[in-house]
């Protein structure tokens with residue numbers, strides 16, 4: 001089955017750029033940044049070799065490396081290209097990447113966003129089998145000023161003919177126990193007015209009043225939705241808000257006890273639009289094929305269920321209608 005799923009054309013809707021860098025990619029970036037003879041490079045290689053469990057501390061360590069190794073423009077562009085290459089090798093035909101623009105000693109937030117966009121453009125030539133869009137992220141732990149700064153960059157790039165078709169929406173993510181959703185509402189309303197879609201991390205932790213506030217506000221897709229229950233679950237269903245389920249991410253991070261207890265099945269059984277995503281495949285040593293295989297095996301899915309989940313992803317993607325219909329044709333042709 002794994003082989004069948006691997007060959008199937010797939011759609012990835014919830015992938016953070018820095019978290020989507022595999023160990024192989026991080027090693028390549030370490031060579032670019034430090035050179036093979038540099039002591040920091042050797043130190044990093046030793047650390048990479050020691051990655052074997054899936055503990056939270058290992059996950060945080062990988063994030064730290066990813067940020068360190070994407071702090072120059074060259075490394076950031078290469079990181080974006082390599083991440084796209086690996087999704088394409090997994091037969092992902094449509095990908096929505098998300099990332100929070102960061103400033104470092106060598107680049108401003110504008111440089112960051114522009115170079116990710118340039119790399120996505122380059123990838124359309126280097127890897128023509130995958131269509132890539134970007135959802136710039138608001139990190140809810142960084143406060144409104146930082147979000148406003150990011151949003152004004154997005155508005156600028158939406159005016160730029162080179163990039164206006166690449167930016168499709170806004171992601172809200174970051175530490176769910178820090179910051180307050182209400183603070184970002186006004187900005188998100190303006191994003192909607194600028195025809196951007198909203199993919200919001202919601203219900204990652206138990207916070208029923210914020211979950212109600214978010215679902216009532218509305219969103220085009222809900223990230224995780226782990227702790228949406230009771231009346232909030234009914235409201236989610238009523239509003240038909242698609243949910244992005246990230247199995248390994250939730251289990252490794254401990255918000256879900258094990259795969260069997262994952263809320264994916266409850267959503268699928270309720271005939272709710274639900275999709276399988278990777279979140280941070282580099283951190284969890286995973287890819288979309290293996291996440292779909294886990295879902296298939298854990299929940300004894302049928303081929304029809306699999307087709308439905310992958311088709312759901314196309315339908316709730318932020319792709320243009322003609323791109324959706326092209327992708328659907330590829331998927332239908334595979335399942336015949």
Ligand SMILES: [Zn+2]
Nearest residue numbers: 016173223279
């Ligand atoms: Zn996420």
